Amino acid sequence: MSLRDCVDFAFNALKGQPIRVSLCVTGIAIGIMAIVVLTALGEGARRYVVNQFMSIGSNLLLVVPGKTETTGAIPGFAGAPHDLTIMDSQAIRRNIRSIQRLAPISMGTETVRYGERRRQVPIVGTTADFLEIRHLRMARGQFLPRGDPQRGAPLVVLGHRVAQELFPDTSPLGQLIRVGNWRMRVIGILAPRGTQLSMDMDDLVLVPVATGMQLLNRHSLYRILLGVRNVSDLETTCGRIVALLTERHGEDDTTCITQGSVVGTFSSILNALTVSLAAIGFISLTVAGIGIMNVMFVAVADRTEEIGLLKALGARSRQILLLFLIEAVILSLAGGMIGLTLGWTIVQGLTTLYPAIPASTPLWASVSAVLVSFAVGVVFGLLPAHRAGRLDPVHALERHAS
Amino acid sequence: MTGELIIDGFMTGAQVIKLKNVSKIYQVGDQPVYALANITEHIKPGEYVAIMGPSGSGKSTLLNVLGCLLRPTEGSYQLNGQEINTLNDSELSKLRQSVIGFIFQSFHLIPRLTAAGNVELPMIFAGIAPQVRQQRVTQALEAVGLTARSHHRPDQLSVGQRQRVVIARATVMNPRLILADEPTGNLDSESGKQILGLLDQLYALGHTLIIVTHDINVAHRAERVLVISDGHIVQRTSSCNLTPESL
Ligand SMILES: Nc1ncnc2c1ncn2[C@@H]1O[C@H](COP(=O)(O)OP(=O)(O)OP(=O)(O)O)[C@@H](O)[C@H]1O
Ligand SMILES: [Mg+2]
Numbered sequence: 001m002s003l004r005d006c007v008d009f010a011f012n013a014l015k016g017q018p019i020r021v022s023l024c025v026t027g028i029a030i031g032i033m034a035i036v037v038l039t040a041l042g043e044g045a046r047r048y049v050v051n052q053f054m055s056i057g058s059n060l061l062l063v064v065p066g067k068t069e070t071t072g073a074i075p076g077f078a079g080a081p082h083d084l085t086i087m088d089s090q091a092i093r094r095n096i097r098s099i100q101r102l103a104p105i106s107m108g109t110e111t112v113r114y115g116e117r118r119r120q121v122p123i124v125g126t127t128a129d130f131l132e133i134r135h136l137r138m139a140r141g142q143f144l145p146r147g148d149p150q151r152g153a154p155l156v157v158l159g160h161r162v163a164q165e166l167f168p169d170t171s172p173l174g175q176l177i178r179v180g181n182w183r184m185r186v187i188g189i190l191a192p193r194g195t196q197l198s199m200d201m202d203d204l205v206l207v208p209v210a211t212g213m214q215l216l217n218r219h220s221l222y223r224i225l226l227g228v229r230n231v232s233d234l235e236t237t238c239g240r241i242v243a244l245l246t247e248r249h250g251e252d253d254t255t256c257i258t259q260g261s262v263v264g265t266f267s268s269i270l271n272a273l274t275v276s277l278a279a280i281g282f283i284s285l286t287v288a289g290i291g292i293m294n295v296m297f298v299a300v301a302d303r304t305e306e307i308g309l310l311k312a313l314g315a316r317s318r319q320i321l322l323l324f325l326i327e328a329v330i331l332s333l334a335g336g337m338i339g340l341t342l343g344w345t346i347v348q349g350l351t352t353l354y355p356a357i358p359a360s361t362p363l364w365a366s367v368s369a370v371l372v373s374f375a376v377g378v379v380f381g382l383l384p385a386h387r388a389g390r391l392d393p394v395h396a397l398e399r400h401a402s
Numbered sequence: 403m404t405g406e407l408i409i410d411g412f413m414t415g416a417q418v419i420k421l422k423n424v425s426k427i428y429q430v431g432d433q434p435v436y437a438l439a440n441i442t443e444h445i446k447p448g449e450y451v452a453i454m455g456p457s458g459s460g461k462s463t464l465l466n467v468l469g470c471l472l473r474p475t476e477g478s479y480q481l482n483g484q485e486i487n488t489l490n491d492s493e494l495s496k497l498r499q500s501v502i503g504f505i506f507q508s509f510h511l512i513p514r515l516t517a518a519g520n521v522e523l524p525m526i527f528a529g530i531a532p533q534v535r536q537q538r539v540t541q542a543l544e545a546v547g548l549t550a551r552s553h554h555r556p557d558q559l560s561v562g563q564r565q566r567v568v569i570a571r572a573t574v575m576n577p578r579l580i581l582a583d584e585p586t587g588n589l590d591s592e593s594g595k596q597i598l599g600l601l602d603q604l605y606a607l608g609h610t611l612i613i614v615t616h617d618i619n620v621a622h623r624a625e626r627v628l629v630i631s632d633g634h635i636v637q638r639t640s641s642c643n644l645t646p647e648s649l
Contacts, residue, residue, distance in 0.1 A: 005526050016514045309510040312471060313571075314499025315527040316492050393471045397510060 001319055010327040017299070021331060024295050027288030028335020028376065029342060032369045035281030036343025036361045040350070042274025044359030046267055051358070052196065053263045059100075059231050060133065062257040063092070063224040063241055082249040083220035086149050086209060092224065095244055098237045101227040103130040104149060104209045108216035112205055113178040114166040121162055122204045123179065125212015133227050136201065139163075141173045141188030144208055152211035154184040160192040160202040179205060182215055234258045278365055282372065288335065289376040296328050296384035300391075307388050308396025321389035328381020329374060336373025340366060419445040419468060419579075419610075424477035426463050426633075437463040438474070439633035447578070450611040452621040452641065455630035461614040462583055464630065468612060469502050469581045470494045481579075499528050503572030505582035509564045511556040511571075517543060517563075518552040521570045528575060542570035546600060562593025569600050573609075580604055582613040586620060598623055618644060 014021050065084040089104040106125035111118055128146045130136070136143075143157055156179060163172050163186075172186045184207065193201035207215065228237050238256035246252045300307070307320055343361065350359050426438040437460045445451055453461050466472040467479060470486060479486040481497065489497070511520050518539050525535045543552050546566035556564055565585060572580055582601065586594035598620060605611050613624065621627050622641050629637035 001527055001529055005532075009526070012514060012519075305510060306512055309512070310523070310527065311495070312469070312498060312504050312510075313524040313527060314495050314497075314575075316495040318492075319527055394466050397471075397506070 001322075006322055006326050007330070009323055010330055013299070013303070013323075014327055014330060017295075020295050020298070024288075024292050024331045025335040025338060027291045028285065028332050028373055029339035031281060031285030031288045032336050032339025032373055033343040033346070034284050034339075035278050035365055035369045035372075036340060037346050037350075038277035038281055039274050039365035040343070040347040040359040040361040041357075042270060042277045043362050043365075044351075044357040046270035046274065047358040047360070048356070049266045049270060050263055053259055053266070058259050059228050059234065060259040061226040061228060061234060061238055061241070062259075062262075063226065063245070064255050064257065065220055065223075065253065067253055067255055082251070082253050084224065084245075084254060085221065086213070088245060088248060089221065089224045090149065091248060092226070092241055092244060096237060096240050098228050098230065098233040098240075099226050100229045101129040101133050103127050103133050103225045105130070105222045105225060106209055106212040106216060106218050107222035108212070108218065110180045110205075110215065111178075112162065112166065114172075114175065117166050119162065119165060121159075122199075123207060123212055123216060124204050125207050125209040125216070127209055129227075130206070130225070133225050134196065134201070136193055137191040139189045139191040140171075141186070143188055144206060149209050151208075152214060153208050154182060154211065155187045155208060156184045157188040157190060157206040158186055159190050159200075159204045159206075161200075162203060162205055163189045179207065180215055182211075184211075234260065274362070274365075278368075281369075285372060285376055289332070289380040292328055292331050292377065293380035293384060295331070296324060296381055297387070299327065300324065300384050300388045303388075304391060304396045307391050308393045308398075311391070311393035312397065317389035320391075321385045324385035324388045325378065325381045328385065329377035332373045332377030332380075333370075336370050339373070340369060343369075418447055418480075418482055419443070420478075420480040421467075422478045422480075424467060424474040424479055426460070426467060426472060427475040436633045438467065440477070441633075441635055442477075443628065443635060445610065445612065447610055448605075448608050449626065450605045450624045451613070452624035452627045453612065453614045453630060454616070454618075454621055454627055455636075459630045460633040461630055463633075465581050465583050465612065465614050468579075469504060470497050499524060500575060501577050501579055503575065503577040503580045505565070505568050505572050505580065505585045507584035507587040509556070509561075509568050509588075511564055511567060513556050516553050516555055517548060517559065517567045517570075520556070520567055521574050524571065524575050538574055539570075542574040543567075545573070545603075546570045560593070562589055562596055565589060565593065565597050566600065569597065569604075573604065577609075579610045579612070582611070584614055584616065586615070586617065594620075 063084065065082070086104055089102060093099060093102050103126045108123050109120055110123045112121050126144065127149050128144050131138075131143045139160060141157070144155065145153070156177065158166070158172060166172065166177065167175070172189060175186050176183050177186060178184075190201065195201065209221075213219070213221075226237075226241075228234055235258060238258055241256050242252065242254060245254045310320055347359050347361055351357070421441050421443045424438055424441045425436060428435040428437055441464065453464060455461050463472065467474055470481070473486065481501070486494070512523070515523075521539045521542050522535050525538065530538075539552070540549070543549050546569050548563060548566055548570065551559060551563060556567070559567065565588075585597055585601070589597060601611060601613065602623060611624070613620065615621055621644055624641045627637075627639050627641050627644050628635050629639070
């Protein structure tokens with residue numbers, strides 16, 4: 001008996017049970033669709049985050065005060081590290097030649113006021129290099145001037161939205177605004193940029209780093225952002241920076257994070273998310289598989305007479321087992337194909353609706369969805385098929401109906 | 403004599419049946435039920451044998467043993483010199499496929515398949531190529547006069563036509579041994595006669611025919627009649643000596 005004959009026979013048998021077949025196929029299709037859509041969303045989230053990091057350059061290093069065991073996780077409040085100072089950042093710039101750009105950053109929130117209008121906004125103290133490091137552009141005016149970062153100046157650069165809200169009618173350039181108790185002059189406005197790594201670049205105020213530390217009453221920098229000349233130098237540069245700061249502080253109390261390790265951490269967290277989403281899909285597939293098993297058991301019971309006949313006509317147990325197994329596999333594979341098509345269509349729709357999230361089913365998910373739907377047919381079809389093959393022909397034939 | 407028969411069977415490809423002390427025992431609770439008790443019988447190639455007896459006497463059981471659908475509990479059954487007890491299930495299937503054709507009282511046609519599809523079945527499991535199958539289906543349906551009905555499903559056929567499809571299916575592999583369990587039991591007398599006519603043709607072609615029947619007129623067509631009661635063969639007679647009283 002050729003495979004072709006088996007498939008023909010199985011198809012013919014399935015045609016007679018349109019309702020059972022379509023319910024079964026729907027179950028599997030939903031399971032496969034769930035896998036395809038959920039993994040696409042997980043993968044979309046991962047790509048979104050990775051893209052966010054990559055959009056600000058892959059040659060970035062981050063120096064933060066404090067120490068963590070695991071690279072990648074951003075250190076927080078453990079221990080009482082030495083302050084990370086503007087002098088530290090200058091020392092790094094002087095001593096480490098692989099560094100192309102460097103921006104010390106102080107961070108806080110303050111009230112910004114112009115006339116009657118006031119807003120609570122994030123204040124970022126930094127230097128001229130920040131513009132290039134974060135890939136920002138000016139809408140109008142100047143960015144923070146170059147010069148000695150130790151020296152402050154009462155100058156501000158406004159984020160796009162802050163500028164619009166404080167100055168709905170007039171041009172902000174050259175105007176004096178209040179930041180906390182400080183009177184400062186607006187020298188530039190950023191071009192719209194949107195959110196970058198959860199920092200809304202349109203909703204902040206930039207000041208010179210020394211001014212920022214005074215204004216916000218900070219003793220330590222929030223972090224130092226660095227761009228290296230060659231991506232291949234990232235790791236060694238990190239090592240040198242930590243060594244230098246250790247020497248300066250008398251202890252190893254800073255952490256240097258490479259872009260790659262941050263991306264890697266997020267990426268692996270989100271990969272885990274994708275896999276767990278896939279697992280949910282696989283659970284629903286198992287439920288659908290039990291549905292197939294049920295339908296096949298019913299089919300074997302319904303067609304006992306037929307099985308007895310086939311045996312009398314010389315069909316071997318294995319041939320009958322194969323026939324029923326193929327029926328189960330046809331059900332599950334059909335479900336798999338339909339689920340895959342539906343899933344892809346939904347993912348396509350989602351990416352059209354929400355282009356920001358690059359949802360895309362990973363290849364492994366599509367391939368394993370099909371393989372698993374095949375396997376579901378085999379695994380859950382095996383028991384009923386085995387029962388069919390084992391039926392005693394005389395008993396089976398006695399259940400006559402036709 | 404026996405030796406000659408086996409050689410004869412070998413030469414012509416015909417089957418010879420030798421049952422020796424065959425019993426079929428069912429355990430019902432603790433009680434053994436002898437569906438067949440110590441049957442010893444030889445059937446020659448090309449013979450036409452009718453099996454008669456009251457209901458529950460073991461006729462179907464005997465036919466199922468002869469058709470290798472049931473293994474005897476005790477005793478020996480040789481089909482064309484081959485001891486059935488020594489064959490495994492798959493070898494028995496092979497034997498049923500190539501040597502035995504079944505005709506059932508209740509047809510056992512697959513309702514979703516056409517007449518042609520039903521007739522084709524045994525050849526599918528035998529692994530015969532599709533073109534050959536087509537050709538043989540056509541011939542087999544022609545032989546039973548159903549060429550025009552080949553695409554009809556069983557429920558679109560009269561019972562007599564259904565039984566003719568069954569005969570086409572039973573003969574399509576050209577088996578030497580044809581076993582029929584009350585083939586006319588579900589038919590009106592006219593269709594019954596048609597079926598018996600077809601069986602006569604098979605007999606004339608040299609098939610060995612064993613037919614279980616309650617109908618003495620049917621039994622008259624056979625050469626020989628075995629009468630069974632309670633699992634024993636109680637009478638062996640030529641069909642011309644058969645009278646209603648002898649049952
Ligand atoms: N699976 C079984 N389990 C127990 N007893 C059985 C089984 N099959 C058959 N028998 C018994 O064996 C005996 C012979 O049954 P069989 O079907 O051969 O009778 P039969 O002569 O064909 O009867 P009928 O003319 O009614 O078809 C009966 O007494 C029956 O009850
Ligand atoms: Mg019977």
